[in-house]
Structure formats: structure tokens, C-alpha cells
Amino acid sequence: MTIREIMKYIESEYSVINDTPCEICGGDFFAEELSIDIIDGVPYDICDCVCSNCGMEKTFEFYAPFFDEKILEKLKNNMN
Secondary structure (H helix, E strand, O other), rough: OOOHHHHHHHHHHHHHOOOOHHHHOOEEEEEEEEEEEEEEEEEEEEEEEEEOOOOOOOEEEEOOOOOHHHHHHHHHHHHH
């Protein structure tokens, strides 16, 4: 995947978050924390969000085809 394709993919994730109303009050979610995780060998973008109206927390999980375990491990090692 090219950088442009990755950015379009991530933009689509934010579109989903922005188009998802809070189940409690109908408010908008905003991203509080982003991470990449491997779940059953599959990479996911994990986005913890909070409703700007009532504070309800919601976690969005998106398949992240642009990451693999080798890239994720390299990033983790570079952070230490």
C-alpha cells in the first residue's frame, strides 16, 4: 500500500466514527486514543472515543491491512 492509500483508509475510519452517533444522547464521538493491535494474528487500528455530549466511551476497531506484525514490532522497538 502506498502512503496515499493508507491515508485514504485512515480517513475512512474517521468518517465512520464521525457518522456514528452516541447510543445514549446522539452526540458526536471524538478520538481520545489511537493504537495498533494484533488480534488473532490480524492487525487492527483501535480507536478509543468519547462522546462530546455525555462522555460515553466507545471503542472502534478497524482492520489495518497496511500493518503487519514485523512493522508493528519494529515500531515498538524504535519507541524504546
